[in-house]
Amino acid sequence: MQINSHLRPAVFLDRDGTLIKHVHHLCSPEQVALEQGASEALCLLQEAGFVCVVVTNQSVVGRGMLSVEGLKAIHDKMEQLLSTQGARVDSIYFSTHVPHTSDLREVEYFDRKPGPGMLLRAAQDLGLSLVKSWMIGDSISDVLAGANAGCKGSCLLKTGLYSLECQDCSQISFLASDILDAAQIILRQDSISI
Template identity: 45%
Template sequence: MTPGRPAAFLDRDGVLIEDVGYPHRPDQLRLMPGAATAVRRLNAAGFVCVIVTNQSGVARGLFDLEQMQAFNDLVVQTLAEDGAHIDAVYACPFHAQGSVEAFIHPDHPDRKPNPGMILRAVAEHGLDPDRSLMIGDQPSDMEAAQRAGVLGFRFVGGDLDRFVADLLGD
């Protein structure tokens, strides 16, 4: 059996883009410094790049599923315009304290700190958790990584490319 490919699981808000509080409109999209360069660096190092993001704004009624998906597509497109390739996006719209009935869930398996999005990506894309990493800005990201058997690295802001270069020893 061939070993799976390594993946870089990337949180969206606070890692790839500035967390402006439930971003979902094009005017709210601001890439973190070094984000596109960091993703290009991960691409060049052979990592499959996967966004894994909690999006409780859907459950809270702040925006709908279509707006969330359109914004995620815009993030991917904006990175691609600078040569950075995202292979997949997994987003969890569920939250226990939601106001939209269809998205209220007490503890959805995809909602970080649960590892569901990472585990689904591993299964659907033939990834190797032992050679993968997660970059997130919250303790819930680190817990999801640990529960999925992936090394987690907490990004606390600044230049994402410098952070990734240090991780990779570049």
């Protein structure tokens, strides 16, 4: 893959169990609560020059449990909570596909993690360098989406959907206790200048 110096590095962030507390089939803005350290992590990463892009699987929409407008209301609430703490995300991508497999490692849809589609689309839209970018999430499907997109590395969080079964995956670069720990790990690995 060609490395274009004008392309920006990104950190791709899972939503549920990473930026906000994991709630099974979250369908209401009232259920949105930030994970500890989320705002600080975003601020640290953006100060260091990383574009922060949320990539989230939202099969609740495909299942007919939530409209796209309802999903946007949830994201508005998340961004409102972040802004009260002086933080923001740069962009949000979501996939509405409903999986038929329970295997989190199987790419069933290009756009649904572990498929790389959302990350590739964001890279195209926002001028991002995938080889300079990282993925943070609490599921093996997050780690694999980053790897399938050609990211530099990944941090798997020991929150939310994390399980010990994930530890046998060679694509995990680092295990982190939470999103802030992951951000600090990435910053230690990267001495980037924009």
